[in-house]
Amino acid sequence: MRDATTLWVMIVLAAGFTAPAAAQTDPKTAEEFDRFRAIMEEANPAELFEVKGEELWKKKRGPKNASLEQCDLGLGPGVVKGAYVQLPRYFADTDKVMDVEQRVVHCMITLQGFKYADLAKRPFSSAKATPDPISIVTYIAAQSKGMEIAVPQSHLKERETYALGREIFFYRAGAWDFSCASCHGQDNLRIRTQPLPNFTKADQAPRSFVGWPGYRMTGGVMHTLQWRLNDCFRQQRFPEPGYVSDTLTALLTYMGVNANGHEYNGPGIKR
Amino acid sequence: MRKALTSAAAVALVVAGCAGMEGNDAELQKQAAEVMKRDFHARGIAKMDRLNQDELQRVCTETRDNPSPEVQKRLEAAEMAKIKLPADGQYLGDWKQGRSIARRGRGMAWNDKPGKTSRGEPNGGGCYNCHEMSPQETSFGSVGPSLRAFGKTRGYGVEIQKYAYMRIYNSKAFSACSTMPRFGPSHSLTEQQIKDVTAYLMDPNSPVNK
Numbered sequence: 001m002r003d004a005t006t007l008w009v010m011i012v013l014a015a016g017f018t019a020p021a022a023a024q025t026d027p028k029t030a031e032e033f034d035r036f037r038a039i040m041e042e043a044n045p046a047e048l049f050e051v052k053g054e055e056l057w058k059k060k061r062g063p064k065n066a067s068l069e070q071c072d073l074g075l076g077p078g079v080v081k082g083a084y085v086q087l088p089r090y091f092a093d094t095d096k097v098m099d100v101e102q103r104v105v106h107c108m109i110t111l112q113g114f115k116y117a118d119l120a121k122r123p124f125s126s127a128k129a130t131p132d133p134i135s136i137v138t139y140i141a142a143q144s145k146g147m148e149i150a151v152p153q154s155h156l157k158e159r160e161t162y163a164l165g166r167e168i169f170f171y172r173a174g175a176w177d178f179s180c181a182s183c184h185g186q187d188n189l190r191i192r193t194q195p196l197p198n199f200t201k202a203d204q205a206p207r208s209f210v211g212w213p214g215y216r217m218t219g220g221v222m223h224t225l226q227w228r229l230n231d232c233f234r235q236q237r238f239p240e241p242g243y244v245s246d247t248l249t250a251l252l253t254y255m256g257v258n259a260n261g262h263e264y265n266g267p268g269i270k271r
Numbered sequence: 272m273r274k275a276l277t278s279a280a281a282v283a284l285v286v287a288g289c290a291g292m293e294g295n296d297a298e299l300q301k302q303a304a305e306v307m308k309r310d311f312h313a314r315g316i317a318k319m320d321r322l323n324q325d326e327l328q329r330v331c332t333e334t335r336d337n338p339s340p341e342v343q344k345r346l347e348a349a350e351m352a353k354i355k356l357p358a359d360g361q362y363l364g365d366w367k368q369g370r371s372i373a374r375r376g377r378g379m380a381w382n383d384k385p386g387k388t389s390r391g392e393p394n395g396g397g398c399y400n401c402h403e404m405s406p407q408e409t410s411f412g413s414v415g416p417s418l419r420a421f422g423k424t425r426g427y428g429v430e431i432q433k434y435a436y437m438r439i440y441n442s443k444a445f446s447a448c449s450t451m452p453r454f455g456p457s458h459s460l461t462e463q464q465i466k467d468v469t470a471y472l473m474d475p476n477s478p479v480n481k
Contacts, residue, residue: 167296167303170335172328174321175379175459176452177443179332183414190413191400237379239317245310 030193037269046138046215046267049130049222053139056132062112071107073100073140084144085264088253090155097161099252100140101226102244104133120243124230125221137224138213138267145266149209151256158253165254168247169199175237180251182236205258211268218271225252300332317381327447336448343447350444353456354437362432362469369471370405370478372464373398379459386458394459396439396468401451404471405478414450421472423480436469 057068057080073083074091088099098106108114125134153159172179181200183189189196197207213224229248233241241247304322313319327346330338338346375395377388386394398404401414404421425431438445440455454460460468471477 163299164303164306167299168307170332171300171303171307171324172332173324175317175457177328177331178450178452182450188413192410192412196414234317234380234382237317237321239311239319239321240314240381241307242310242312247307247310250306 030195033271037271044215044267044269045220046142046213046222046269049135049138049213049215050142050267051139052130053135053137056136057139062108062114064111064113066111066113068104068107068111068136070111071104073103080140080143082144082147084141085147085149086152088158088161088249088256089152090157095157096246097155097157097249097253099225099244099249101133101137101224102249104136104140105244108133123243124227125223127219127221130222134213134222134224138222141213141264142266144264147264149206149256149259149262149264151253151260153257161250161253162257165250165252168250169254173238178236180232180236199255199258202258202261205255206262207259208255209259210262210264211270214268214270216270223270296333300329314381316379316383316385327443331448334448338447346447347444350441350447350453350456353453354440354444355455355462356433356436357462357466362429362436362466363473364463364466364468364470366467366470366474366477366479368464369467369469372396372460372468373404373471374408376400379457386461393461393464396454396460396464398468406481407478418472418479421479422475422477427473427475432469432473435472436465439465439468 057071060067070077072078072091072093073080074086074089075081075083084100087103088097090097091103094106105116105119108119109116119131119133122129123131123133125131153162169180170185172182179185183191183196184199187198187201187204189198197204199205199208208225212228213222215221216223226244226248229251230241230243233239304324307322308319311319311322324332327350330342330346334342372393373396375388375392376397376399377383377390377392378386378394378397380389382389383394384391388394398418399408399411401412403411403413403417403419406419421435422431439460441453442449442451443453452459455462455465472479474480
């Protein structure tokens with residue numbers, strides 16, 4: 001543990017000096033950053049959050065003093081291995097399609113007695129704190145490392161959610177008339193030097209899935225796709241989407257299905 | 272046989288269901304709007320009315336940015352009518368101010384302030400997010416066309432000045448489903464700021480034209 005902490009401090013220090021420079025300079029620097037990231041992935045601080053998430057999954061907690069080991073992530077109660085790459089999916093008990101974080105929050109509410117309002121108050125990581133669902137999602141994601149992305153489309157509601165997600169993806173509104181597709185609907189676009197993957201194409205869509213949840217070196221925090229989509233909508237100049245809301249599940253279904261067939265390599269690292 | 276018929280019927284239903292889903296974009300678009308209006312909340316300056324599509328946003332969404340020529344013409348005329356030309360007839364402001372507006376990408380998000388960024392600076396135009404402009408600025412996006420040597424290649428005359436001013440004010444008057452924000456009508460940039468950015472493109476001394 002001491003070794004891990006030392007490593008973590010070193011990584012944060014290195015990130016502090018390297019990441020801002022990489023964010024603003026030319027494509028060559030972006031390439032160097034990719035190499036740097038590959039090295040960092042060998043000792044990704046996300047592992048610390050995996051360990052914390054596993055503890056949280058197994059420990060009896062909350063007003064009902066229960067663990068999450070009876071939580072059904074789609075493959076049966078307590079089955080974690082392979083669950084992440086098959087989410088979002090349809091759940092008969094709620095009669096709806098849920099993504100991983102929505103399902104974890106659902107289990108924390110139903111099994112452990114936590115309140116949605118408390119969990120939604122500060123849902124994203126800061127330098128001071130990492131909310132529990134983020135560590136839990138990181139743990140779940142790590143148990144799908146090396147597996148193929150296989151977001152299901154066999155249930156009618158899964159197909160309807162995909163179609164709804166696609167429509168939300170193309171929905172132009174807000175002060176600047178943007179949709180998700182304004183930035184992520186064409187090939188070879190960049191904002192400044194940052195390449196923008198085209199999530200409507202199978203060859204680039206995996207970039208909406210692979211690398212998440214991610215340890216973000218800027219600020220040294222762990223983030224899930226809930227945060228990423230929230231920040232996209234901020235930059236889209238929209239109002240704010242609710243935490244673990246169905247809008248986000250629909251978008252995650254659209255992008256996840258488009259990414260199907262690609263290998264998932266576990267929690268990642270971000271600039 | 273009965274079983275086979277049942278599955279055939281089921282397949283037919285699924286196919287019909289899918290076809291209905293694919294073909295009925297207006298219905299899906301309505302549903303998307305309803306779900307978003309239920310799920311989103313106002314935060315800071317980003318109020319819920321931002322989810323209400325005006326006609327242009329609705330048509331561009333529905334047609335995936337490819338409206339029929341007649342509809343496009345009508346939308347562009349409506350956007351043209353929203354452009355307010357400067358009362359003093361001067362299109363060019365200060366190119367140095369224009370440069371900082373072009374560089375600054377913040378403003379209008381829920382963490383920003385009315386007319387100002389979260390840091391208290393005037394709203395940015397975010398031009399460099401999408402466009403190449405001065406050769407000195409190597410970090411530029413590729414969503415929009417290059418504007419390098421804008422005035423130098425087009426001429427510095429008042430008609431081109433006016434065109435650049437109008438295009439920054441409301442790009443959708445020229446291309447209805449353009450990705451570029453309507454900086455004037457959305458009150459993202461002031462008249463003076465639009466003049467400053469116009470000068471950055473059109474002043475012979477601006478680095479854009481060097």
